[in-house]
Amino acid sequence: MKDKLYDNADSFAMSFDEEWKNVDCDDLQLKIDKVLEILSDHPFLISNPENAKKMSEFRIFSLKKFQ
Secondary structure, three states: OOOOOOOOHHHHHHHHHHHHOOOOOOOHHHHHHHHHHHOOOOHHHHHOHHHHHHHHHHHHHHOOOOO
16 A cells, blocks of 8 residues: 555555554554654645544544554
């Protein structure tokens, strides 16, 4: 998926989930920040950083996607 990045939430969510699995960190907020740093060149994060962060936190804290 890394070769095709789109400026939309779905593309960002797929990239976020992929990178989340690769980052080793026990502090969830710090891990979110690290993943966002890795994805800093993603079009959705560039154009909509506030919503990208909110979406990241929603996926981890509300959906509990990776617990």
